[in-house]
Amino acid sequence: MTTDFFKNKKVTVFGLGLHGGGAGTVKFLANQGAKIIVTDIKTKEQLSDSLEKLKGLKNIEYILGQHRQEDFTKVDMVIKTPAAPWNNKHIKLALENNVPVEVDSSLFFKLCKNPIIGITGTKGKTTTAAVIYEILKLAGKNPVKVGIGQVSVLDRLEKLKKDSVAVFELSSWRLSALGKIKKSPFIAVLSNIFPDHLNYYQSMESYIKDKKNIFLYQDSRDWLVTNEDDDNLRSIAKEARSQVIKYSKSPIKNGHSVFTEDEIVYLNDGVDVKKIISLENLKIRGRHNVGNIMAAVGAAYVYGVEIPKIKEAVKNFKGIAHRLEFIKEIGGIKFYNDTAATIPEAAISALNSFTQPIILIAGGTDKNLDFSRLSKAIIGKVKGLVLLKGSATEELTREIKKSLPEEKKDEEFKIADSIDKAVEIAYHFAEVGDIILLSPGAASFGLFLNEFDRGNKFKEAVRNLAK
Numbered sequence: 001m002t003t004d005f006f007k008n009k010k011v012t013v014f015g016l017g018l019h020g021g022g023a024g025t026v027k028f029l030a031n032q033g034a035k036i037i038v039t040d041i042k043t044k045e046q047l048s049d050s051l052e053k054l055k056g057l058k059n060i061e062y063i064l065g066q067h068r069q070e071d072f073t074k075v076d077m078v079i080k081t082p083a084a085p086w087n088n089k090h091i092k093l094a095l096e097n098n099v100p101v102e103v104d105s106s107l108f109f110k111l112c113k114n115p116i117i118g119i120t121g122t123k124g125k126t127t128t129a130a131v132i133y134e135i136l137k138l139a140g141k142n143p144v145k146v147g148i149g150q151v152s153v154l155d156r157l158e159k160l161k162k163d164s165v166a167v168f169e170l171s172s173w174r175l176s177a178l179g180k181i182k183k184s185p186f187i188a189v190l191s192n193i194f195p196d197h198l199n200y201y202q203s204m205e206s207y208i209k210d211k212k213n214i215f216l217y218q219d220s221r222d223w224l225v226t227n228e229d230d231d232n233l234r235s236i237a238k239e240a241r242s243q244v245i246k247y248s249k250s251p252i253k254n255g256h257s258v259f260t261e262d263e264i265v266y267l268n269d270g271v272d273v274k275k276i277i278s279l280e281n282l283k284i285r286g287r288h289n290v291g292n293i294m295a296a297v298g299a300a301y302v303y304g305v306e307i308p309k310i311k312e313a314v315k316n317f318k319g320i321a322h323r324l325e326f327i328k329e330i331g332g333i334k335f336y337n338d339t340a341a342t343i344p345e346a347a348i349s350a351l352n353s354f355t356q357p358i359i360l361i362a363g364g365t366d367k368n369l370d371f372s373r374l375s376k377a378i379i380g381k382v383k384g385l386v387l388l389k390g391s392a393t394e395e396l397t398r399e400i401k402k403s404l405p406e407e408k409k410d411e412e413f414k415i416a417d418s419i420d421k422a423v424e425i426a427y428h429f430a431e432v433g434d435i436i437l438l439s440p441g442a443a444s445f446g447l448f449l450n451e452f453d454r455g456n457k458f459k460e461a462v463r464n465l466a467k
Contacts, residue, residue, distance in 0.1 A: 001110045003157070006032035012071045014090060015081025016040045016050050018449050023053045024152020025079055025104050030057040031158070037071050039063040046449075073097040079104065082173035085200065103177035104153035105170065108146065110181065111157055116146075116166045117299055118184070120175060120214045121191030121227075123346045124292045127284075128191055129169040130320050131296035135313040136165060139305045143167050147174065149320070150452060165303070172197065172210040179210065184217040188242070189225040189299050191291065193232040194345045198368040208232060218242035225298040227291060228252060245302055247294035256302075258294040265294060267301060267310075274307055277314050284319040285326075286353035293317075322455040324350060327462050332432030335462045338439035339455030343367070344374035347441030351381045357434045359384040359426045361458075363393030363415075364442035374441050375399035384429045389417045392442030418447065419454065423461040 011034045016022035022038075029036050036059055040047060043065045054060065063071060072078055072094040078101045080091055086101075094101050109116070119129040129148045136143035144159045145151045146168040153168075160166065168185065170178070178184060193208060201207040215224045215237075222242035226233050229248050237244060247258040257268040258276075265276040276297055279290060293314055300310050319325065327335040334356075341347045347362060360382045362374075375396060378385060387393045397413050404411070416422035419438075426436045438458045440451075448454040 001107075003032050003111060006034040008033060008035065009076040010035045010037070010074075012037045012039060012075045012078045012094075014039055014067075014072075014078055015084055016042075016047055017081055017083075018047070018050055019452075020050075020053075020150045020152045021104055021147070022081060023050045024155040026054055026057065026060065027152075028154035028157065029079075030059065031155075034059070036060045037063060037075065039067050039071050041065065041067065069093065073099065075099060077102060079107065082171060082177070083200075086176065103174060105147070105168075105174035106177035106181050106183075108153050108157065108166075108168070109178060109183045109185075112160065112166060114160050114164050114166055115187075115303075116168050116185040117187040117189070117303065118168045118170045118214055119189040119191070119295075119299075120170045120172070120211055121189075122194040122196045123341075123343065123349075124191050124288065124295075125169050125189075126340065127289060127320060127323055128189060128292040128295045129167055131293060131314065131317050132189070132299050133167045134317055135296060135300040135305055135310055136167065136303070138313040139300070139309040141165055141303070141305065147171075149322075170214060172201075172207055175213040176210045179213040179216070182217045184213060184215055184222070186218075187223045187225065187299050187302060188215040188218060189295050190214055190233055190237070191227050191295050192230045194343055195369055196343050196367065199366070208236065212236055212239070215240050215242060223299075223302040225295055225302070227295065228257075229291070243302075245298045247291065247298050249290065256298075258298045258301075260290060260294070265290070265297065265314075267297060267307065269301070276307070276311055281315055282317075283315075284317055285324045286349060288349040288353075289319075289324075322452060324353060325455075327459050328466060330427075330462070330466050333427065333430045333434050333436060336435060336437045336439075337455045337458050338437060339444070339451045339458060341439040341441055342443050342451055344369055344371050344441045347374055347439040348377045350437060350439035351377050354435050354437070357383040357431075359386065359430050359434055359436045361386045361388065361419075361422045361426055361436070361438045362440050362442070363387035363396055364390040364440045364447070364454075365445045366390070366392035366395055367443055369442075371396045371399045371441070372402075375403055379403050383434065384426065385414065386422045386425045386429075387413055387415045388419070388422055388440065388447060389415055390442065390446045392440075396441070419457045420461045420464070423458065423465065427465055
């Protein structure tokens, strides 16, 4: 396929959304001369931010607040939002009428002529991808971010130069599309697998099946960077036909690997073991981020980056927004934004990143996940708890009550129906030296547009406190 395919073609973009991917798809199609139908169940008002990005583009018809049958049967292609399941009735209707259905990721892989480094994992993929990008940038490898955080996908094709490398963060949904076209990236990074999106997937097995597409169609010239400490990955990595570089918090002395020993990250190039960085010199907070750093080191090394450049970039990496992001200190109380912690395991990692007393703001919308471990971590580590209203909060409070001593089971939880109220309650309760941490362990829908909206509103509420 080439970009010429889209000229004068009638293409339905199914789901504009608010994360940026839909807008990126529309921009790409407009630049290729396609006739575009954008359809989304959300209203014009709800999609105002995304629509603003598309102002001035031609040949676009917007069908908002509804979906029409003809937009799936009388077009040349449907490009679906990654989050829409393949058994969605509109997708099935298109396929039954022999209309091809793609995702931005599958089209990117079909159209991209440059090498692609793909990164996935239940948590940490955005940070890992960002570190890889920074290493490659410092090394002069001309990297282009694709799908990282809220970065779009298809319009990034125009950013690629002849010597560029695409650094592509791949969700399980985007990987499902790669499974259909049987393509995997040249370098695949698979960092971890925890239960997630079980409101979307019928089982963990189906979730893992999509994740495996990151390496399943590689060959012997390709590379898989994988976490040796993850039980799921140790098992499924045996299916890889590519070369493998493992990383671990324990020494791996045989073969290509990245590991920690005595609080130092080392790279084993198969011949020599070379020091990369002491953990005390990392600027990024959290033990869980050591794994993300090691994964990035492995990917950069197999791409051909020289070790001095890897060392320099890793040492200077300060983290990214919405992931244990330090916001402000007010009256001796520090505020951290970890809104991207949308599963219980991520919130537990955040709690373990601090030794100071923590006032935790958590809760939100449930994805059919298990909150038992998070409830125990909260009881063991948290000085104060403020919960955001939602179905996950209901489940979390039930789990916490199970673990409380009998005399405390009737205590009332502080539940807020806005982030402003949650911050106000937490600040009132906090003392000098405390940490106020937003790390929800749950999805954001209900009170917020998405987790980034939740994080931005948290930062705004903190700034308002300081006024």
